[in-house]
Amino acid sequence: MTVRKNQANLTATEKKRFVDALLELKRSGRYDTFVTTHNAFIMSDTDNGERVGHRSPSFLPWHRRFLIQFERALQSVDASVALPYWDWAADRTVASSLWADDFLGGTGRSRDGQVMTGPFASAAGSWPVTVRVDGRDYLRRDLGASGRQLPTRAEVDSVLAMSTYDTAPWNSASNGFRNHVEGWRGVNLHNRVHVWVGGQMATGVSPNDPVFWLHHAYIDKLWADWQARHPNSPYLPATGTTDVVALRDTMRPWNDVTPADMLDHTPHYTYDTAA
Amino acid sequence: MSRITRRHALGASAGALAGLAVAGVASAAGPSDTSATSAPRAAAAEPAAFDEVHRGRRIQGAPSHHGGHHDHGSGYQVHIDGDELHVMRNADGTWISVVNHYETFATPLAVARAAVVELQGATLVPLALA
Ligand SMILES: [Cu+2]
Numbered sequence A: 001m002t003v004r005k006n007q008a009n010l011t012a013t014e015k016k017r018f019v020d021a022l023l024e025l026k027r028s029g030r031y032d033t034f035v036t037t038h039n040a041f042i043m044s045d046t047d048n049g050e051r052v053g054h055r056s057p058s059f060l061p062w063h064r065r066f067l068i069q070f071e072r073a074l075q076s077v078d079a080s081v082a083l084p085y086w087d088w089a090a091d092r093t094v095a096s097s098l099w100a101d102d103f104l105g106g107t108g109r110s111r112d113g114q115v116m117t118g119p120f121a122s123a124a125g126s127w128p129v130t131v132r133v134d135g136r137d138y139l140r141r142d143l144g145a146s147g148r149q150l151p152t153r154a155e156v157d158s159v160l161a162m163s164t165y166d167t168a169p170w171n172s173a174s175n176g177f178r179n180h181v182e183g184w185r186g187v188n189l190h191n192r193v194h195v196w197v198g199g200q201m202a203t204g205v206s207p208n209d210p211v212f213w214l215h216h217a218y219i220d221k222l223w224a225d226w227q228a229r230h231p232n233s234p235y236l237p238a239t240g241t242t243d244v245v246a247l248r249d250t251m252r253p254w255n256d257v258t259p260a261d262m263l264d265h266t267p268h269y270t271y272d273t274a275a
Numbered sequence B: 001m002s003r004i005t006r007r008h009a010l011g012a013s014a015g016a017l018a019g020l021a022v023a024g025v026a027s028a029a030g031p032s033d034t035s036a037t038s039a040p041r042a043a044a045a046e047p048a049a050f051d052e053v054h055r056g057r058r059i060q061g062a063p064s065h066h067g068g069h070h071d072h073g074s075g076y077q078v079h080i081d082g083d084e085l086h087v088m089r090n091a092d093g094t095w096i097s098v099v100n101h102y103e104t105f106a107t108p109l110a111v112a113r114a115a116v117v118e119l120q121g122a123t124l125v126p127l128a129l130a
């Protein structure tokens, strides 16, 4: 059974096996297919057109399915691996063990943002950035640049307290839990973390940075936490809505999975803490 | 707080922008102001064209009425040194680009200037759309 753990609690062996599985997916070319898929959706999801992966109610079930697919790919390399999550409200500084040399490596150097430490540094030779929007082929970060702060626990709690899943117009202008988690409105949780990391994480090809998966695993956990707090609040919209994935509509690119299929994560994995 | 820090992140660009009162922006509201009061800006007029050199890069923006598959209905195209920068307009009238995809800006000009900063001299590569 897959148990997703807080990254801060991983053993040295668990970190090494996770990193090694990432490097093997990268070497085989499978990793980059995930980057390509994500960028295609991020560029095509629009507020006034069809929207599936982002800025829409299916942001949460879409990323849940995307992470399950990625986790299965990791497990095809090493069956012991599960996606860890990063609680950025708790581990909120550059000094976190998340950014140590034995895990994800640290921030980029000031000259060009290039990550110089850890397994994903360009000089290590194992992490060429090939799916990219500009000429730079090295992993970049700018952790906490310009005085940005990661969301606080109080801000997280204020969003978890919202009882309505999502509201019309079902996009970046919506009120409700989903858009506040995604961050287009209000205190801004998910979007702000992408910006705080900087580098590729701030772009459409954000899965180029392995922290993408740990960030989204935590966003996914917040959805589970929200469900536990609001057991009578359903996914919305329930039925056919133009350009939007309703509860029982299938989601691209898989076309065989609906938000309804993704509401319960426990058939696929559990968390190290009760939701 | 986040509003202030993100405006701060825009640095001089945001300040200059507010002073220029770029055509098409209904107000000098912050680039990331997504509060309820921002809704009226969605109906703001189409942003004007621009063509300037910012930190050594030529940035150009112009309305596009060709419905090209690259603009995703934003009705506007931005180029940096002749290469297209994928931009998108949010429902509240703010803008993002493929190199600043999780942070909103008040105008296409602000998003182009932010992209120049982010690129640190690197060239854009052709858009790869699925
Ligand atoms: Cu995404």
Ligand SMILES: [Cu+2]
Binding pocket: A190, A194, A206, A216
């Ligand atoms: Cu994300």
